[in-house]
Amino acid sequence: MGSRMSADVIEPAAREEVPRDSLSERVYAQLRLELMMGMYEPGARLNIRRIAANYDISPTPVREAVMQLVREGALELKLGHQARVPILSVREYIEIRETRAPLERLASELAAVHITKDEIASLRDLHRRFVEAEREGRWKDALAVNQEFHFLIYRSSQNATLVRVIENLWLLIGPFINHQYPLVQRAHIELHPHLLVIDALERKSPSEAGELIVRDLREGSYLILSHLGDEKGKKRRGRKSGAGN
Amino acid sequence: MGSRMSADVIEPAAREEVPRDSLSERVYAQLRLELMMGMYEPGARLNIRRIAANYDISPTPVREAVMQLVREGALELKLGHQARVPILSVREYIEIRETRAPLERLASELAAVHITKDEIASLRDLHRRFVEAEREGRWKDALAVNQEFHFLIYRSSQNATLVRVIENLWLLIGPFINHQYPLVQRAHIELHPHLLVIDALERKSPSEAGELIVRDLREGSYLILSHLGDEKGKKRRGRKSGAGN
DNA sequence: TACCAATTTTTGATATATCAAAAATGGCTA
DNA sequence: TAGCCATTTTTGATATATCAAAAATTGGTA
Numbered sequence: 247m248g249s250r251m252s253a254d255v256i257e258p259a260a261r262e263e264v265p266r267d268s269l270s271e272r273v274y275a276q277l278r279l280e281l282m283m284g285m286y287e288p289g290a291r292l293n294i295r296r297i298a299a300n301y302d303i304s305p306t307p308v309r310e311a312v313m314q315l316v317r318e319g320a321l322e323l324k325l326g327h328q329a330r331v332p333i334l335s336v337r338e339y340i341e342i343r344e345t346r347a348p349l350e351r352l353a354s355e356l357a358a359v360h361i362t363k364d365e366i367a368s369l370r371d372l373h374r375r376f377v378e379a380e381r382e383g384r385w386k387d388a389l390a391v392n393q394e395f396h397f398l399i400y401r402s403s404q405n406a407t408l409v410r411v412i413e414n415l416w417l418l419i420g421p422f423i424n425h426q427y428p429l430v431q432r433a434h435i436e437l438h439p440h441l442l443v444i445d446a447l448e449r450k451s452p453s454e455a456g457e458l459i460v461r462d463l464r465e466g467s468y469l470i471l472s473h474l475g476d477e478k479g480k481k482r483r484g485r486k487s488g489a490g491n
Numbered sequence: 492m493g494s495r496m497s498a499d500v501i502e503p504a505a506r507e508e509v510p511r512d513s514l515s516e517r518v519y520a521q522l523r524l525e526l527m528m529g530m531y532e533p534g535a536r537l538n539i540r541r542i543a544a545n546y547d548i549s550p551t552p553v554r555e556a557v558m559q560l561v562r563e564g565a566l567e568l569k570l571g572h573q574a575r576v577p578i579l580s581v582r583e584y585i586e587i588r589e590t591r592a593p594l595e596r597l598a599s600e601l602a603a604v605h606i607t608k609d610e611i612a613s614l615r616d617l618h619r620r621f622v623e624a625e626r627e628g629r630w631k632d633a634l635a636v637n638q639e640f641h642f643l644i645y646r647s648s649q650n651a652t653l654v655r656v657i658e659n660l661w662l663l664i665g666p667f668i669n670h671q672y673p674l675v676q677r678a679h680i681e682l683h684p685h686l687l688v689i690d691a692l693e694r695k696s697p698s699e700a701g702e703l704i705v706r707d708l709r710e711g712s713y714l715i716l717s718h719l720g721d722e723k724g725k726k727r728r729g730r731k732s733g734a735g736n
Numbered sequence: 737t738a739c740c741a742a743t744t745t746t747t748g749a750t751a752t753a754t755c756a757a758a759a760a761t762g763g764c765t766a
Numbered sequence: 767t768a769g770c771c772a773t774t775t776t777t778g779a780t781a782t783a784t785c786a787a788a789a790a791t792t793g794g795t796a
Contacts, residue, residue, distance in 0.1 A: 268749065270558065295777065304751045309778075310555050313515065317559045319655070326758045327778055341652040348593035407586040407663075410564070411656060418652075513779065539748065549781045554748075571788045572748055 270307035273297070274314055281320055281331065282417060283390065284424020288333040292321065320417045334422045336471065343467050346415045347460050350396075353412060354443065354459040355452035356403035365402055366448050369395060373440045385427050395440060399447070399459070426470050439465060515552035518542070519559055526565055526576065527662060528635065529669020533578040537566065565662045579667045581716065588712050591660045592705050595641075598657060599688065599704040600697035601648035610647055611693050614640060618685045630672050640685060644692070644704070668715070675714045684710060 277297075280286060292312055298305040312329050315321040321329045334342075372395040379388035393416065400409045432438070439462035446454035522542075525531060537557055543550040557574050560566040566574045579587075617640040624632035638661065645654045677683070684707035691699035 270749085274562075293777075305778085306551070306750055306752090310558055313555055314559055314562045317519075317562070319652075328758085329778095338652070341650045344597070345594070345650060345653045345656055348597050349590070352589070352593050405586045405590060407564075407583070407660075408590045411590055411660070415652070415656070515779085538746095540746080550748085551780055551782090573788085574748095 268307065269301075269303050270310040270314075273301065273303075273308050274311035277311055277315060278320065278417060281315070282393070282420040283386065284421060284427075286331045286421055288331050288421050288425055290421075291324070291328055291330045293328070318414055318417065320420075331421045332418075334419065336474065339419065339422060339471075340467075342415055342418050343463065346412060347463060349408060349412050349415070350459050350463055351456035353400045353403040353405070353408055354447070354455040356405060356408070357399045358447050358450050358452040358455040360404045361399075361402040361447050361450075365398060366444060368398060369440075369444050369447070372398065373438070373444065376440070377438070386424070389424060389427055399443075402447075423470070426473060432465075432469060513552065514546075514548050515555040515559075518546065518548075518553050519556035522556055522560060523565065523662060526560070527638070527665040528631065529666060529672075531576045531666055533576050533666050533670055535576045535666075536569070537574045537576075539574075563659055563662065565665075576666045577663075579664065581719065584664065584667060584716075585712075587660055587663050588708065591657060592708060594653060594657050594660070595704050595708055596701035598645045598648040598650070598653055599692070599700040601650060601653070602644045603692050603695050603697040603700040605649045606644075606647040606692050606695075610643060611689065613643060614685075614689050614692070617643065618683070618689065621685070622683070631669070634669060634672055644688075647692075671715050671718065675711070675718055677710075677714060 277292075286292075294305050294308050294312060297312075298308040301308070312321060316323055316329055319332070322332045324330050332338075372391055376388055376391040376395060379385075379391055396416075397409075397413070400412050403409065439458060443455060443458045443462060446458055522537075531537075539550050539554050539557055542557075543553040546553070557566060561568055561574055564577070567577045569575055577583075617636055621633055621636045621640060624630075624636055641661075642654075642658070645657050648654065684703060688700060688703045688707060691703055
C-alpha cells in the first residue's frame with residue numbers, strides 16, 4: 247500500500263516512537279473520516295473486498311478496520327454479516343444526544359478554565375468560516391468547520407478521555423447528520439449560539455459555557471428532528487417499501 | 492473452535508437473527524471479561540499467537556479482538572507493536588473518573604424514573620452479596636458484584652448508548668481497580684453509599700440518586716488514590732526499575 | 737563476572753487460500 | 767409478464783504462508 251494509499255493519509259513526522267501506522271490503522275482512519283464527512287449514506291453497505299481492491303491491499307486489514315467501526319457502533323452487521331451504515335431511529339438519535347449533553351457540558355466547563363487567547367481566536371475564525379460556508383450553501387464544508395469548532399472546545403478541556411468519548415458519539419451521528427443537514431441552516435441567525443459560547447469561554451465562565459453549549463446541541467437537534475420527514479433532493483432508489491429500520 | 496472455546500462462553504439462544512458469534516467476537520468478549528475481572532495485571536503483555544494457541548484457533552481472529560481492545564483503550568501498543576494492559580497514570584485515572592461522573596449522574600437520574608420494584612430488589616440483593624464478599628475477603632467477587640450493582644442501574648436508565656459508553660469507561664479502569672482493590676474496603680461502613688442510592692431510586696428522586704452515585708464514585712476513587720503507594724501482597728517481579736509508565 | 741554483538745527465534749502485519757453462507761443470476765413455469 | 771426455484775457467483779470468516787522487525791539467546795570478550 248506504500249505508494250497507494252499514502253497520498254491521502256497524513257504521514258506523521260517520523261517520531262519513531264509510537265507504532266508505525268499499519269494498513270488497518272490507515273483504512274480505519276480513512277473510513278472514519280468518510281463516515282464523519284457523510285460520504286456514506288445511512289444504509290450504505292460496505293464491501294470488504296471492494297474496499298481492499300480500491301486501496302490495492304488485501305482484505306485482512308480492511309476487515310479489521312471495518313470490524314472496529316462495527317464495535318464502536320459506527321457500522322452495524324446485517325444478517326448476512328455484511329457491514330452497513332446504521333439507519334438511526336429517532337429514539338437512538340435522541341439517546342446519543344442526551345448522552346452527549348452532559349459530556350459536552352463538562353468539556354465546555356473545563357474549556358472555560360483552560361482555553362487560551364489563541365484558541366478563542368481560532369474559534370471566532372472557525373465560526374466565521376462556518377457562517378460563510380452555510381450562507382453559500384456549502385453544507386459539507388459547513389458541517390466540517392462546525393465540527394472543528396466543537397472539537398477545538400473539547401480539546402481545550404485538557405481531558406483526553408473526555409475528548410475521545412465525545413468524538414466517538416459524533417461518529418455515530420455523522421452519517422445521519424450529513425444526510426439531514428441541507429435542510430437545517432441557522433447560521434444566519436442574528437445571535438448564533440456559537441457566539442454566546444465563545445463569549446462565555448472568553449469570560450472564563452464554566453457554568454455559562456456549559457449551559458450554552460448544551461443549548462446549542464439541543465437547538466440543532468430540534469431543527470433536525472423537525473425536518474425529519476422532509477424529502478431531500480437526493481436520489482431515492484429504495485426497493486419495495488423503504489421502511490426497513 | 493466449536494468444542495474448544497464454547498465451554499466458557501455463553502451461547503445465546505438460537506435466535507437466528509443477529510449474525511452468528513464469530514471467533515473474533517468470542518475472543519473479544521472473553522478478553523474483555525478477563526480484563527474487567529482483573530485477570531491481567533497492568534503492564535501484562537498479550538501474545539496473539541499464544542492466545543490463539545490457547546483457544547486452538549488461528550491468530551487472525553485473535554488479532555482482530557486484540558486490536559479492537561486497543562482501539563477502545565483497554566489495551567495499548569508497545570513500541571514493538573505488542574499489546575499490553577495499560578498502566579494508568581493517576582492523571583489518566585482521574586480523567587476517566589471525571590468523564591464518568593456526569594454519565595453516572597445521568598444514568599442514575601434516568602434510572603430513578605424508570606426503575607422497577609424488581610430491579611430495586613435486585614439492587615438490595617446485589618449490595619448484600621457485595622458486603623458479604625468484601626467482609627469475607629473475596630475481593631474479586633466483591634468487585635464483580637459491585638459491578639453488577641452499578642450496571643443494573645445503568646441499564647435501568649433505558650438508554651443503550653449511555654450504558655455502552657459507561658461500560659467502556661469501566662473497562663479502562665478494570666485492571667487498575669482490580670490491582671488496587673484489596674487495599675480498599677469500605678463495605679463495613681455503617682451507611683454505605685449504595686444504600687443511599689437505592690433509597691433515592693426507590694423514592695424516584697432523580698437529583699438525589701444522581702448526586703449520591705457521583706458521591707459513591709468519588710469516595711471510592713479517593714480511597715483508591717490514597718492507597719496508591721501501598722504495597723500489595725502480590726508478587727512484584729519487576730525487572731530493573733519498575734518505573735516504565 | 738558483567739557486558740556486548742552476532743545469530744536465532746519469535747512476533748506482528750499482511751497476503752493468500754479455503755470454505756460455507758448469502759446474494760445474485762437466469763431460466764422455467766403459471 | 768410476474769414469480770419462483772436451481773445454479774453460479776460473491777462474500778465474509780478463518781486458516782495458513784510469508785516477511786520484516788523485535789526480542790531472546792548465545793558466545794565471546796574485557
